Amino acid sequence: MAPRFIRVLKPLHHNKVAVQGGVNVDLLAVPKHPYAAMENWGLSVFVEQKILLDPEVSSFSYQMDLTMVLVHEICHQWLGDLVTPMWWDDVWIKEGFAHYFEFVGSDFLFPKWNMGAALIRMLADIMGQTAFQRGINRFQ
Numbered sequence: 475m476a477p478r479f480i481r482v483l484k485p486l487h488h489n490k491v492a493v494q495g496g497v498n499v500d501l502l503a504v505p506k507h508p509y510a511a512m513e514n515w516g517l518s519v520f521v522e523q524k525i526l527l528d529p530e531v532s533s534f535s536y537q538m539d540l541t542m543v544l545v546h547e548i549c550h551q552w553l554g555d556l557v558t559p560m561w562w563d564d565v566w567i568k569e570g571f572a573h574y575f576e577f578v579g580s581d582f583l584f585p586k587w588n589m590g591a592a593l594i595r596m597l598a599d600i601m602g603q604t605a606f607q608r609g610i611n612r613f614q
């Protein structure tokens with residue numbers, strides 16, 4: 475999954491070092507970590523539950539959660555490590571981009587996910603939130 479997403483990011487980034495392959499992006503799973511994951515220069519560290527996946531047995535929601543975390547951290551290799559805000563007041567820029575690319579990346583990697591979400595959102599808008607919530611409650 476990670477190499478496919480990295481190929482999406484490369485054309486969007488103009489930093490010659492990254493585009494020419496001068497940056498190594500390694501992913502490391504550790505048994506314990508205070509965060510789901512953390513980006514470092516060329517190395518993103520993940521708690522095992524946020525990087526190790528068996529698509530044969532993992533639930534849909536687990537795969538989605540893992541994809542969002544993975545894409546977020548890979549995005550930080552470009553926006554956060556190569557391009558770093560001057561001060562913590564501007565950290566929203568790198569986090570905003572990483573969060574944005576969670577959706578870009580998941581859409582690229584799993585296009586049916588966002589297509590399904592878009593259909594459900596349209597349905598909720600047409601029905602109205604009250605009727606939609608009533609329907610969800612009956613569905614359970």
Ligand SMILES: [Zn+2]
Nearest residue numbers: 546550569572
């Ligand atoms: Zn982040």
